[in-house]
Structures are given as structure tokens and as C-alpha cells.
Amino acid sequence: MTSLGDELREQWGRIQRMLRAEFGETAYRTWLRPLDLGGLEGDRVVITVPTQFMRDWIVSHYADRIRLLWAEVNPAVRSIALSVRPPQLRNAARTTAPLTDAGPAPAAEGAGERASEGAGLDELGAPLDPRFTFETFVVGKPNEFAVAAAERVAMSSTPPFNPLFLYGGVGLGKTHLMHAIGWRIRQRDPSRRVVYLSAEKFMYQFVRALRMHDTMSFKELFRSVDVLMVDDVQFIGDKNSTQEEFFHTFNALVDRGRQIVISADRSPADLSGLEERVRSRLGWGLVADIHPTTYELRLGILESKAERLGVEVPRPVLEFLAERITSNVRELEGALNRIVHHASFSGRPMSVEMAQEVLRDLLRAHERRVTIDEIQKVVVEHYGLRLTDMTSARRARAVARPRQVAMYLAKILTTRSLPEIGRKFGGRDHTTVMHAIRQIERLKDEDPQLAADLEALRRRLKG
Ligand code: ADP
Ligand code: MG
DSSP states (O other): OBOOOHHHHHHHHHHHHHHHHHHHHHHIIIIITTOEEEEEETTEEEEEESOHHHHHHHHHHTHHHHHHHHHHHOTTOOEEEEEEOOHHHHHHHOSSOTTTSSSSGGGGTTHHHHHHHHHHHHHHSOOOOTTOSSTTOOOOTTTHHHHHHHHHHHHOSSOSSSSEEEEESTTSSHHHHHHHHHHHHHHHOTTSOEEEEEHHHHHHHHHHHHHTTOHHHHHHHHHTOSEEEEEOGGGTTTOHHHHHHHHHHHHHHHHTTOEEEEEESSOGGGOTTSOHHHHHHHTSSEEEEEOOOOHHHHHHHHHHHHHHHTOOOOHHHHHHHHHHOOSOHHHHHHHHHHHHHHHHHHOOOOOHHHHHHHTHHHHHHHOOOOOHHHHHHHHHHHHTOOTHHHHSOOOOHHHHHHHHHHHHHHHHHSOOOHHHHHHHTTSOOHHHHHHHHHHHHHHHHHOHHHHHHHHHHHHHHHO
């Protein structure tokens, strides 16, 4: 490892400032400020973290971003490595305790008297992300039921339903809601012991306890929890002994009137690999699903996120993103971050063109492949024609115009060449196709009905 150049330090300082601006003061103080620059090994920057916990968290939440920022400020950097600082260096290097010195008020909760008895519990769970609160969660039709249920749980001192089972596709806010429940409960009553952890971590802890012949204290520990939240239980899978233990822990907690919150990417009934009695038990409380986002919700999330970043993002850019990045919220946020950063680095104003350019790879991945056959089918349905009208020689306006519309859509929605398109429309010449495209381009600006037809067709095809 080469010694730390001033230049590298200065670059790290810049990156830290960018991270702070991007993730906000609280997240920065909790997670990012405790990072130290270790040095440069070839084309890899080594960054040190105080604990394994933090390392895991940084890897799953911030590492990609940090790597990209490095590549931007120093093109020689290809990758980053996160290593846990040896304990003797920790106190010397740090003046503040990284995990507890910051975060919303609940994080600082009774640090003193809880420290000794709480130590085991801290080890047990994973930290809550300070960005994931109810305040930062945007509510819309697809998630309003899940949010209402989560708030109910967070505001009640005895379980209103047990367990609360949240499910939904990846990146739709399950983890965010669980953390929000955790923060709210701690805020309302710091004496309640809230433990949040992934199902994987639960399994790991249990297997480790087995290995160390210490399942007793494992059980004691879990059973002393007031609110247990287990994320992504689809991963509990087939490991029979852990499933069994999970089930016992679960029952023990429910019997004692403790709240349990579970998340999964599918409903209890669809959780394969779980024993029937476990599966049905999971469905006894309230099952709340989070549906895929709608355009309105995506737009709302983007607005809220832009406001949080403190940047003015032009409305058409937000609309463009909401329209095009439909998979999940994580990607949506990532896309917005990239644009905001690109703008601040390059000094270019944000625009739809710029977004298209910066997100080219992402947009391409989202591009649903539309075929000419599909276009023809949708067009004939829309206009009440028959499929043969697309390839026939009939020139009556009622048939010829929709055919031109289909050719136009084939041009803008597929990568087919004009001759290829012509062939699919009854072996027409490429100049005919060209004429059709020009015709539609001109007409759509004059004819609102045609413009509306095109919009409806596009939406259907891009679904
Ligand atoms: P999941 O656990 O369902 O895979 P996450 O909770 O990790 O999804 O959410 C992914 C990202 O999207 C997080 O950064 C989260 O804050 C954000 N997110 C998801 N839904 C919303 C929402 N409705 N409002 C604000 N942010 C959201
Ligand atoms: Mg999650």
C-alpha cells in the first residue's frame, strides 16, 4: 500500500462532502463519517470501517455510490475495498462512537443504562437506517394499506394484530416501513426493545449459537425482545432446525404479547420451503401487501426525494423518470441521484435529453421489447380493423391511416430498419414506410385525436 498522498486525502474529502450532500446530515454522521481512508492499493481504494456491522451496512447501502464517486473524482480508481479496522485502532482513530452519536433522537436512546443489558440485543439485530422513517415514506394507492397497518403497529402499545406480515416485490418499501416502525416505537417509548434483522441474519445467529452450544442464551435473548421484526423471510428456506427455532421464538413472543413484524417478497401462502404450520401461523395476523408503484406515486416519490436533496429538478425530467423507470423505487432513486450528480459535476442543466444520455444503460434495460406483430395487433384492435388490413393493398383512408400509424410506431418503438418494416406490412417499399412516418409526424401536431390515439397505443405497447 502506498502512503497516503495529500491528493488522495483531498479527493476523499470531496467525496465525503458529496456523500453528505446526497444522503443528508443524519445518515452522513451515522454511517459515512466513521469511514476512514486506508490508502490506495493499485487501482483500489481501501476504506476502513469500525465494525463488521457497519461494513455490511455500507456494502449494501452506500458502497456502489462511493465507488462511482471515486471513479468520478479519480479515474484511476477502479474499485473500493471496505475493511474493518483492528480494534486497537478504533478508539485512537475515532473521537465519537459511530453508531450511537447521531441519528434521529431515538438512536441516542438511553445509551448509558441500556448499554450493558442492551449489548446483546444490539449484536442481535441490525441498525435502523436513519433515512427510513414514516416522514420520508411517500404514501399512495399501492402502499396506503401497508402504511396504515405499519402505523397502527407503531402507535399501539399492545399488538393490534400479530404478526403484521408485509409483502411485496423488491424495492417497494418493505424494509423502509419496518425501519419506520422501529424508529417510531423507539421514539414513543425508548424502553421497548425493538430488534430488526434479516431472516438470513436470524439463521446465521442461530446456527452460530448451535455451533457454540449456546442456544439457551440465544433463546433468552430473542425472547426478551418487545418488538421483533424479521425482514425477507423467504430466505428462511429449508433449513429445518432454524425454521423450527424461528417458529418457537415466534410463538413464545406472541404468547408473551410481543409484537412481531415480518416481511417477504410473497404472501404467506406462497412461501414455499416453509412447513405448513409455520406458513399458516404467519398468516394469522394481518397480511398487507404493497403493490407495484403507479405513475403518480413514482412522481410523488421523485418530488419528495428531489426536495430532500435540496435540488431544483425540472418537472419534465421528473415526469420522464416516473414514466420510464417503473420497476421499483430503488432504481428510481438511483436514476435521480445519477442525474443530479451528473449535473453538478458537468455543470450542465438538467433536461430530458441529458437524462436520456446519462441513463442510457438503465433505460435500455427497461425498454420492453416491442415487436411489429404486437404493434399491428394493438393498432387493429384500437381501430376495429382486421390483421389482414395491415398487409393488404387497400388504400381507403379508414385502413391506410391506421396502417401508417402502425408503421410509425414500428419505427419509434423498435430498432427495425425501414425495409424490414416495409416487409412486415405486405412487402411495401421503404420509401412508402418513410412517407408514412413523415405523414404521421406532421399530422400528430395538427390532429389532437391522432395525438391521443398515438399516446394510448404507445402506453399499451410499453405497458
Ligand atoms: P424492499 O425492502 O421492499 O425491497 P426498500 O424498503 O429497501 O424495499 O426500498 C427501496 C428504496 O426505495 C429505499 O431507499 C426506500 O427508501 C425507497 N422507497 C420505497 N418506497 C418508498 C416510498 N413510498 N416513499 C419513499 N421512498 C420509498
Ligand atoms: Mg428489503
